[in-house]
Amino acid sequence: MCVSVPSSSSRRRISGAFNWCHWYVLLFTLIFLGTVRGEVTLDQRDYLVRSWQSEDGLPENSATAMVQTADGYLWFGTFNGLVRFDGIRFVVFDSVNTPELTNSSVVNLYLDRSGRLWVATLGGLVVRENFRWRPVDGLSLDSGDYVRTFAERTNGDLLLTLAKGGIWEAVEGRLRELPLPPGERGAGYLGFTDEEGRWWVAQYKYVGCWDGREWQAHPEMLASVPEKYRPLGAAPAREGGFWLFVGHELRRYFRGKSVATRHVPNGNLGSISTIFEDSLGTLWIANYDAGLTEVSPTGRVRRWAEEDGIGYKDVRFVFEDRERNLWVGTSGGGLQRLKPRRFRSYGYAHGGTARLVSSVSADSRGNVWVSTFGQGLFLWEPVKDSLDRIRPPVWATNSLHFNSVLADREGRTWLGVFEDDLICFGAGTKQHIRAREVGGQVSVLFEDSQGRVWCGAGNAVTVFEGEQTRQFRQFRLDSGSPGGVVCALTQAQDGTIWASNRRGVFRWQGDRFELVLGSDGQPLLDVVCLHGEDKETMWMGTSGRGLLRWQAGRVRTVDETVGFPVKAVSAILEDDHGFFWMPSRQGIVRAHRSALADAASGRAMKLTCQLLDTADGLPSNDCTGLHQPICANDPQGRLWFSSAKGVAVVNPGELQISQTGPPVQIESFRYVVPSGIGGRTSFVVNPPFPPQLELPPGSSEIEVHYSAPNFAAPEKLTYQVMMEGRENAWQPRGSDRLERLHTLPPGHYVFRVRAADGDGVWNEIGSRLSFVVEPHFWQTVWFGLGVGTLLISSGGLAGWTWWQRKVLRALERGHLAEERHRAELETRQLREELAHSSRVSTMGQLASALAHELSQPLSAILRNAEAAQLLMRQPSPDLKEIEEILADIRTDDQRATSVISRMRALLRKHPLELKSLSLPEVVDDVVTLTRADALRRRVRLEVEFSGKLPSVRGDRIQLQQVLLNLLLNGMDAMSDQETEARQLTVRVRTLNGGFVEVAVIDRGSGLPAEQLPRLFEPFFTTKPQGLGLGLPISRSIVEAHGGRMWAENNPGGGAAFFFTLPAESEAQTS
Amino acid sequence: MTPSPMVRVVDDDESFRTAVSRFLRASGYSVRAYGSAAEFLADSTWQLPGCILLDLEMPELDGLAVQEALKTAQCPLPIVFLSGRGDIPRSVMAMRRGAEDFLTKECAHESLLEAIQRAVVRDAADRKMSARLAELRSKLARLSEREQEVLREVVRGKLNKQIAADLGIHERTVKLHRTNLTTKLRIQSVAELTRLVQEAGWTGPGPVAFPKGQ
Incomplete structure (x- = not known):
């Protein structure tokens, strides 16, 4: 395989064509260790760029301005609405769902010091404060005009400049228009403020300052600028004052003087939309038509174009969130996130397919040697800051496949060649050590603290001492079982050399490697990397069991049970701050040594650690390399890692790990309440939430939506929730942002949620929402007691009612009005209790008939569903018919529901509720309920309404109860009659004197004369299973309504029960 | 093609009637629904094979009375009774008078289909037999x-x-x-x-x- 690509001058030299072989040798010698450039370039972007477009959920492919509110959300404007973003989900506010936004084209946003969000739309301005929207009155804007800039003093006063030229100030909450300074009419000014809070405006040929009465021009700020350049941009400066972009210079003005200047070559960038200074002092100039320009504090200028990932050249803003991600909004190219890389990576722009970095080693001068498997050898030098391919010496090898590289302190480079020999070169050394001499092809290279180089190959460890590489000693690793290539070599704090292969871990004892045993006296298997902590302690990475901590013969494990995120670790590298960096196939695990020790010893239940991956700038998650050393510390303390797609470097001192975790917000609370007849109503509660939400009885399907705004790695967020009042332990919820609770028993609850960011840092405070699910009356303790009492003593109660009435009469006689009133109240309560229990028992009689009522629609649903199933199995199903089926199923379901709700209405206990009622409706309801029963008993039910009936005032449920009772009695009375004779009539008619009479007439055998007077006495019954309460209760209900109830025998046979109720007009006047 | 057996649903409850008719139709029967016994007795299509699904509790003429009337009118259709509640004395009476089955309205659909199927099979058998007899009688008459x-x-x-x-x-x-x-x-x-x-x-x-x- 040829590896050389001679330069063109070299080519001319070999064209001299004598013995070309000689030339070739000479040529190789000349370019020994020379570099070859061009083919491999450095991937040195400092940011990871991610883009969001319409197809990712933006309402429109633009982002016009951005702010971050205190709750952590990012808000940005588009031409089709205002968007709230939590890193995952876009919530759009537009003129449809937010009527205050009269126009959905949001062109500018501003968050003031008091947390108010100002939303500038085309032709309007809206403020959002405490979750409420409010249009700003008093600002005269025509439809095409908008607020172009906002500036704010430290006291909260605002300066607004309009796109068409107007200048307004909002001082102490009042808007006032300022006079226009000189300048072009109809063109807007830029507004900004200085360190003293003075208002400044700038326009092409004018810069001026407001002195409280008039505009003072500052032509000197434009003085040194050639005529053709004009002031184009301004921004507040982080260090005080403001930045003014004038011509080809950015100048910072502070206390009236220019204190800093940054030169921007080819300065005329066309129209500038905004300028932004980030937290590192870099200025970002966003252009309407020329992309983005980055000007660093050192003056380095970088242009960002579409091909750099910024979407489109029409850039509207750059914004920095609290996690230090930069956001670039464009018109037409969506929204871009520039996330600072934690790792810089060096790969190849035009590399081959085999990119695997096999090994990395740093020498004492700070150079980093990178061997690859298939792409040759590379060198990174600090001065060049680029990874360049270099040639190993010609005498040594022409292979591009290297197992392992080690740069030692002597300045020599050791290189293990795939399936070949070990080479050592540099510092005057030219050494070729045969593979068979070291025991096979090289699998580990290691330099100890005394400068000895150790080489593992096959199951042999060879040590090279001193400058003479020819003198070496060799040892075998013998675990008692065959096989096992040496995979790790390290040195403990006491200087002991340790080695491992898959069969065991070994310690060098002067002249041989001795097997190290675990707590169980067995060899330690599958240990692939070693890291000595102190004399007695050795950390071991395994290929499937996490991390082991060996301490004087005792082994403790750190694995997934304590939250160690990977199973296999390929190396352990410790930085200057005590953190272990452990490459794996899933990325690099970072954890502090003491945290690992705590997790290993059981002192900590949960390990705090991070798994760093491509989202942090690694070129690949697979960082396992090929052979040790696969990672290295350089003299500056930086850490170098090999990966499947290049090499990555991190400065551990600069790594930012959040301390508090992401903010957590509860976004909405939803629940469903049963309502009306079989209906359900959904409720959504949005912030701001009351201190305690109160949910009506029967609330179900509770949903809590929450989110943790996070922008560095939103996809890595994990949540935990706790429902205090039900269970008091955190429940993991993964990345779910929704908690669903089908039902909750009545009680007081606090929903709590917390989140951890991609670095595993929890926001322990999280968010909470307190709520109460109110009990149904039958779920209350009082009701339970009440029912118990009622059942036991219902007889007694009835008797008491009767007695009460007697007492009442006595009291009436004694004119004790007050006493009577109280007694009446008590009686009414008792009556209600009793009426309810009587209703429950009456419904029991109807149960069989109602079951039939229910079975009809349910059977129809069943058959319809089966028919639909059959139809669906046909080759071309008749969709129209299936649709009809579904419609019918719906209707039947509603029918069943209405039966249930009618029943439920009757069964419900409720206080007396007087309403205007239509008697025919009440009668119809009851007749519907009893129809099935009548059919079963073969009784014909007839209803007669005579003439125009006035409405009555009464309680629907109680009147229904009276009727139901009479109808059931009537049907019972006819059970012995011939089928043809069984007819029950309900007749409603108006009586003179403002009463309505209801009669229930049966064709039974009538009432014996001696029974007539006792019919309405409690406990008088003619039925074997009757309680004798139905009629007395009915009469008391009717009397409570101001009516009368009695019974008669019909002239033509059978009995008739009558009751009267006052017509409404009468009831009102009485 | 032989027409599918027709189930006559007689029930005063409209929604149940519609539902059960749908279900039977989806199960492959042809269905005719009647809101009252009188309606059913007036519109007799007894010659079509099938059975009757009869509600036991109806106002005016109830299920048992309908059974009597049909017997008098020599309606050959088997009857499956449905009741909103399990009423033992009346079910016994219905069965004694020759009902095919007696079910509650919310019974398992398997039971319902099974009862209907049984009734339909019986009806078919009865019809086959009576057709044969009718033929025979006409021959004898010649x-x-x-x-x-x-x-x-x-x-x-x-x-x-x-x-x-x-x-x-x-x-x-x-x-x-x-x-x-x-x-x-x-x-x-x-x-x-x-x-x-x-x-x-x-x-x-x-x-x-x-x-x-x-």
Whole structure:
């Protein structure tokens, strides 16, 4: 395989064509260790760029301005609405769902010091404060005009400049228009403020300052600028004052003087939309038509174009969130996130397919040697800051496949060649050590603290001492079982050399490697990397069991049970701050040594650690390399890692790990309440939430939506929730942002949620929402007691009612009005209790008939569903018919529901509720309920309404109860009659004197004369299973309504029960 | 092509009627639905094979009454009863009166289909049988009075000589009548003739009066 690509001058030299072989040798010698450039370039972007477009959920492919509110959300404007973003989900506010936004084209946003969000739309301005929207009155804007800039003093006063030229100030909450300074009419000014809070405006040929009465021009700020350049941009400066972009210079003005200047070559960038200074002092100039320009504090200028990932050249803003991600909004190219890389990576722009970095080693001068498997050898030098391919010496090898590289302190480079020999070169050394001499092809290279180089190959460890590489000693690793290539070599704090292969871990004892045993006296298997902590302690990475901590013969494990995120670790590298960096196939695990020790010893239940991956700038998650050393510390303390797609470097001192975790917000609370007849109503509660939400009885399907705004790695967020009042332990919820609770028993609850960011840092405070699910009356303790009492003593109660009435009469006689009133109240309560229990028992009689009522629609649903199933199995199903089926199923379901709700209405206990009622409706309801029963008993039910009936005032449920009772009695009375004779009539008619009479007439055998007077006495019954309460209760209900109830025998046979109720007009006047 | 058996659904509950009709149609039956017993009795298409799916509880004329009425009208269709609730005494009564099956409305669809299928098969068998009988009866009707008398005697197992004596005709004439009989009825043996006549429930033209003077 040829590896050389001679330069063109070299080519001319070999064209001299004598013995070309000689030339070739000479040529190789000349370019020994020379570099070859061009083919491999450095991937040195400092940011990871991610883009969001319409197809990712933006309402429109633009982002016009951005702010971050205190709750952590990012808000940005588009031409089709205002968007709230939590890193995952876009919530759009537009003129449809937010009527205050009269126009959905949001062109500018501003968050003031008091947390108010100002939303500038085309032709309007809206403020959002405490979750409420409010249009700003008093600002005269025509439809095409908008607020172009906002500036704010430290006291909260605002300066607004309009796109068409107007200048307004909002001082102490009042808007006032300022006079226009000189300048072009109809063109807007830029507004900004200085360190003293003075208002400044700038326009092409004018810069001026407001002195409280008039505009003072500052032509000197434009003085040194050639005529053709004009002031184009301004921004507040982080260090005080403001930045003014004038011509080809950015100048910072502070206390009236220019204190800093940054030169921007080819300065005329066309129209500038905004300028932004980030937290590192870099200025970002966003252009309407020329992309983005980055000007660093050192003056380095970088242009960002579409091909750099910024979407489109029409850039509207750059914004920095609290996690230090930069956001670039464009018109037409969506929204871009520039996330600072934690790792810089060096790969190849035009590399081959085999990119695997096999090994990395740093020498004492700070150079980093990178061997690859298939792409040759590379060198990174600090001065060049680029990874360049270099040639190993010609005498040594022409292979591009290297197992392992080690740069030692002597300045020599050791290189293990795939399936070949070990080479050592540099510092005057030219050494070729045969593979068979070291025991096979090289699998580990290691330099100890005394400068000895150790080489593992096959199951042999060879040590090279001193400058003479020819003198070496060799040892075998013998675990008692065959096989096992040496995979790790390290040195403990006491200087002991340790080695491992898959069969065991070994310690060098002067002249041989001795097997190290675990707590169980067995060899330690599958240990692939070693890291000595102190004399007695050795950390071991395994290929499937996490991390082991060996301490004087005792082994403790750190694995997934304590939250160690990977199973296999390929190396352990410790930085200057005590953190272990452990490459794996899933990325690099970072954890502090003491945290690992705590997790290993059981002192900590949960390990705090991070798994760093491509989202942090690694070129690949697979960082396992090929052979040790696969990672290295350089003299500056930086850490170098090999990966499947290049090499990555991190400065551990600069790594930012959040301390508090992401903010957590509860976004909405939803629940469903049963309502009306079989209906359900959904409720959504949005912030701001009351201190305690109160949910009506029967609330179900509770949903809590929450989110943790996070922008560095939103996809890595994990949540935990706790429902205090039900269970008091955190429940993991993964990345779910929704908690669903089908039902909750009545009680007081606090929903709590917390989140951890991609670095595993929890926001322990999280968010909470307190709520109460109110009990149904039958779920209350009082009701339970009440029912118990009622059942036991219902007889007694009835008797008491009767007695009460007697007492009442006595009291009436004694004119004790007050006493009577109280007694009446008590009686009414008792009556209600009793009426309810009587209703429950009456419904029991109807149960069989109602079951039939229910079975009809349910059977129809069943058959319809089966028919639909059959139809669906046909080759071309008749969709129209299936649709009809579904419609019918719906209707039947509603029918069943209405039966249930009618029943439920009757069964419900409720206080007396007087309403205007239509008697025919009440009668119809009851007749519907009893129809099935009548059919079963073969009784014909007839209803007669005579003439125009006035409405009555009464309680629907109680009147229904009276009727139901009479109808059931009537049907019972006819059970012995011939089928043809069984007819029950309900007749409603108006009586003179403002009463309505209801009669229930049966064709039974009538009432014996001696029974007539006792019919309405409690406990008088003619039925074997009757309680004798139905009629007395009915009469008391009717009397409570101001009516009368009695019974008669019909002239033509059978009995008739009558009751009267006052017509409404009468009831009102009485 | 033979038409698929027709199931007559008689049920006052419209939604159930529609649903079960759909289901049966999707299962491959042709279906005709009736909202009341009266409607069904008025529109009788009994000649089409199939069965009746009859609701037990209907206002006015209920299922059992319909069963009675059909029996009176000699409707041959087997009846499968459906009831909203399992009512044991009435189901027993229905079965005793010859219902094919008695099911609740929410029964498993396998049971329903099985019952319908059984009823349809029975109906088909009944129809086959009655068609055969009808044919036989029409053939018998084509015989002359004398031939019928001879047939009756033959079936009773009498010899030609006895028949001739009983009927007061010549034995030769009897033989001639017998030849005519076998030709008209297309029957070869006396045994077959006997079986056929018994099957048809034929008793001949009634007791024949002896000729006067004997």
